[in-house]
Amino acid sequence: MRVLIEPDEAAVARTAANAVAPLVRHATCNLGVATGSSPVPTYRELARRCASGELNFSGVHVFLLDEYAGLPQQHPQSYFSTIRRDFTTAVGIPDDHIHGPDGYAENVFEEAAQYDRHLTEVGGIDVQILGIGRNGHIGFNEPMSSLASRTHVAVLTNQTRQDNSRFFAAIDDVPRRAITQGLATISEARSIVLIATGPAKSSALAAAIEGPLSARCPASVLQLHPNVTIIADEEAAQDLEFADYYRQRSAH
Numbered sequence: 001m002r003v004l005i006e007p008d009e010a011a012v013a014r015t016a017a018n019a020v021a022p023l024v025r026h027a028t029c030n031l032g033v034a035t036g037s038s039p040v041p042t043y044r045e046l047a048r049r050c051a052s053g054e055l056n057f058s059g060v061h062v063f064l065l066d067e068y069a070g071l072p073q074q075h076p077q078s079y080f081s082t083i084r085r086d087f088t089t090a091v092g093i094p095d096d097h098i099h100g101p102d103g104y105a106e107n108v109f110e111e112a113a114q115y116d117r118h119l120t121e122v123g124g125i126d127v128q129i130l131g132i133g134r135n136g137h138i139g140f141n142e143p144m145s146s147l148a149s150r151t152h153v154a155v156l157t158n159q160t161r162q163d164n165s166r167f168f169a170a171i172d173d174v175p176r177r178a179i180t181q182g183l184a185t186i187s188e189a190r191s192i193v194l195i196a197t198g199p200a201k202s203s204a205l206a207a208a209i210e211g212p213l214s215a216r217c218p219a220s221v222l223q224l225h226p227n228v229t230i231i232a233d234e235e236a237a238q239d240l241e242f243a244d245y246y247r248q249r250s251a252h
């Protein structure tokens, strides 16, 4: 794992955009996207580079990491709507280049399996952007999800529903289930960029990078991936025992 520690959120966004940009420049790019707060400054930085003519997203297809079950695509808090608002509209990616499971499908289990097949059919993800939950989840793979999981219907923990309730009028409005790429599915991305900012992520980040490989911390599965870059600000990095060593390695 490459671990890059940056002074603040703005520097994290620039470094993450630098990691993604070379792949966006290819004729075609399958870009895996997380929603939530962590990647938003990176999406803004990519949009800034697009506006200045530095980057062009015409060959990019985006693939959602997850989607709430029970919300129609047009719902303002569906991840389809969220990624349009936070990213794709600003970089001119058309809606038919946004791929994701339909959380409103009649059979969400079949929809999850179909999305997993779709990811394989399109040739897989070139670069996957991830955030990390306070409990170490990636996508909606909560603690004790199988490390070998494929795209599936996941039950959200109370903590995750509480954390995400900031986007809804009331906690009861937060869906209880989601369709999420599984940990094995995420691990098939050719490269992965995980973004962590703020003190609330520090213990999960330390467990992911330095803890044992364990379903207790789903993000620890990334230790097995050959091409992962973790970009953290100082606050998210504060519990890393080997922080000095990561700094030393990235300077050489």
Ligand code: F6R
Pocket (backbone or CB within 6 Å): 033, 034, 035, 036, 037, 038, 039, 065, 066, 079, 130, 131, 132, 133, 134, 137, 138, 139, 140
């Ligand atoms: C969102 C997702 C989640 C978030 C995580 C962190 O698509 O898959 O795993 O990345 O919950 O969320 P924020 O960035 O809002 O703290």
